[in-house]
Amino acid sequence: MVSSRLLKEYRELQNSKRDPEIGLQLVDESDIFVWKADLQGPSGTPYEGGTFELSLKCPKNYPLVPPKVTFVTQIFHPNVLFKTGEICLDILKPDAWTPAWTLMSVCRAVTALLSHPEADSPLNCDCGNLIRNGDMRGYKSMARMYTLLHAAQKLPS
């Protein structure tokens, strides 16, 4: 079932108009289990203007279990582990995942997470503490800095 489901998602992706904000694609055309996505930072957030690469690895029993999703690009976000890019998102946990989600909807959920950081379950404690203490300015400038450092295609002059 697994590969047929992924093939179906792949085919649907080919047929639909490419979403420039998500840019989901196969890493290697010969391996259907490894995907990547280039997320555009949502506007109105410190991540705006950055392109964040996301790696999606589907286990063999996908879609019964969630794909493993990590950020490849370093990002300063309370729910993303700064060193590894691990994401804390409920739908990516086995006990909240349902097979009705697709890789595309997972990417959309991650984009939504960028615009709505959840400081109460932080993987990046420094970032979480900034937000929890109300220092939004500090958080925004840190996030902006890392976005410009790692995710921006070309630095604004």
Added chain:
Amino acid sequence: MPAPCRFFQIGTCRAGSSCRFTHDRTARAVSQEPCKFFAAGYCAHGEHCAFRHGARDASARLHPAAPPSSATPLSSPASSSSDTPLSFLARPSSATPVPPASPPSPRTTLSPAKALSPATTLAASATSLSAAEAPSASATARAPASAALSARASSSPSAAAAAPASAHAPRKPFVLSQQSGFSAAVRGEPAEDAATWITPTDEELRASRGECCAICLEPVVQRNSCFGLLDGCSHAFCLACIRQWRETYAKRPDVARSCPVCRTPSHFVIPSSFVVSDSRKRDLIRGYQKRLRAIPCRHFAFGDGQCPFGNSCFYAHTDRMGRQIHQQPRQAYGAQGSTSLVTYKLSEFLFPNEDAVRLEAIPLAEE
């Protein structure tokens, strides 16, 4: 080459890739042996049956005068080729052959034995095809469903007596199957198709064709698999997909029993070859449960085992003679607060060292 897996053919093989039988859809009908269920009127495997289904119009028919005990199909050279696919032959239930009823007798007979007498459980409801429906244009399209209906119609004596004696009209006779639901279940006939208890309307069939499974994202009908409907919500899935999902219950009890789309918890999955609307779903569920009640529970094992579902089990809890057993399972409480089900048998106290003294010694009533 191994024989085709008949569970896979109906979309319910649980062995998956480790199945000993082939999961090749093109592999078919290795056996030259004729299918006896087909000969008796209805085979639940349909075209996926591993046994040979003879040509419907000629070879799989029994002659009306055939002896009631014959289980193998006899080809009748005298059969007329003008018969529609609906015409199977009657297998009379009693010793006296019951002539097939003729269609122009609109009647829906309900056997009075509605209460689930264990031996004949399902067969209790004998529903004959209404004559108005049978010859209609859609009759051919619905032939499998109608045939299924009639195959389940048992020939209770009252129904047989009600059948007019103008019987030798060769066109579209009713099917009067000898097999009660119980014995059919014992012989391994799967209870998989909802078309057996409610007939899909054209609109439902049309809606089913467009329905996609939310798990594999494929259109279920085109994938040639069966729908799995949930009792809690109206979403439809492939039977295999939703079962696979619900089997992960041990790992994630919170979500596995809920709908993948809307997260409404559901207690069971109803197999169906089409999707139904909410009001008809109750009929569907009732028919499904009724069908299951004719099948002996594997956990209960005729009283030898214990069923964790107790008296609310969907399957039949009967002894080997077919008598209903109402047994309140006793709960044993462990020191850690765990509970387990235990059953005590009188024989265990009478013969404490002899495990072998069990009901196995008693021959099966059905055989």
